[in-house]
Amino acid sequence: MKIWIGVISIGLLLMVGCSGEERSPLETSVYNAEDDKIGTATLTEQPGGVQVKLKVEGIEPGMHAVHIHEFPKCDPPDFKTAGNHFNPLSKDHGLMNATGAHAGDMPNVEADASGMIDAELMLPEAKLKEDQMSLLRKEGTSIVIHSGPDDGMSQPAGNSGERIACGKITLNADEDETSDPTEPDKKQEGN
Template identity: 70%
Template sequence: MKIRTAALMFILLVSGCNADQRSPLESSFYNGAGDKIGTATLKEMPEGVQVKVKVEGLDPGPHAIHVHEFSKCKGPDFISAGNHFNPDSKQHGLMNAEGAHAGDLPNIEADSSGMAQAELMLSDATLKDSQKSLLRKEGTSLVIHSGVDDGLTQPAGNSGERIACAKITLDADQNETSDPTEPMEKQKKSK
């Protein structure tokens, strides 16, 4: 009995460590020219995956943001990221009665200076091992579009071109040392 209890405790400890290594997870957004324009921080929460976005250099106004199926962010068009993350084969759109994709998110709003900050929730995704994991296979990506997602139109809400991409992988930012949206003094100290 003691051996079974010890084995169960070990399994729980190891699986808890696995979740700790995956959350929070930080990644950088790059534009089509390859410039770092911001960050995304993903955190496992009881209600899903929290996504904190901080980017600059966008046109003022609303922009669609979605999780895409591959962790490939090859500019300038980011087509390499594939389609929306959609493990349940649903229709696109947060307002669609037959949707939404697991990777559909509310629009983000860039202010007059082109800065956008948002805290979003992916309620149908996880960072843990499962079919709905954003880290399954080689991972996924977050893609920002040039326009607004209308919440209904197939396959991507009529949201325009893909203008920025961030890989969602365990090692996405291993070599990153600065955030372009922070004051220059702070960036210099981190190098």
């Protein structure tokens, strides 16, 4: 009996260990207020947290806040269904706040003159594996781009303006087969 319990325990540990690998990297599509796909966010678990590679187009040139929000809901046009910032430890908002920051707070990104954001960010407290800090806990979370920059201090969201783009972070997020406007069209390349 003890042997069977040991074998089952080892099997469960192996399954849990493998489940983290299946979650990383995870690519999610990002949509604008008109529900058009404008790019992707690729999340990869690393020893220092979760790396976020954000590549989107069609954004007003200038600085923009990017946050992880608490629900995997991106109902246009205002994306309020994404809820508040991902904040499982109930901290104050802001990367410059001595008592912050939310686990979903990230540095501002810049859209270039053509409206392209191509940035790499880190979420040092986040995980993709099962954990209190997992971006995939419960149903998942979302990544939201705002119309303005985050001031790093103001509560509850850094005075960052309207939500202008959103992507659901879920286990099946990478099943979206909508073409990515930031990548060359594969059909046209073959001609």
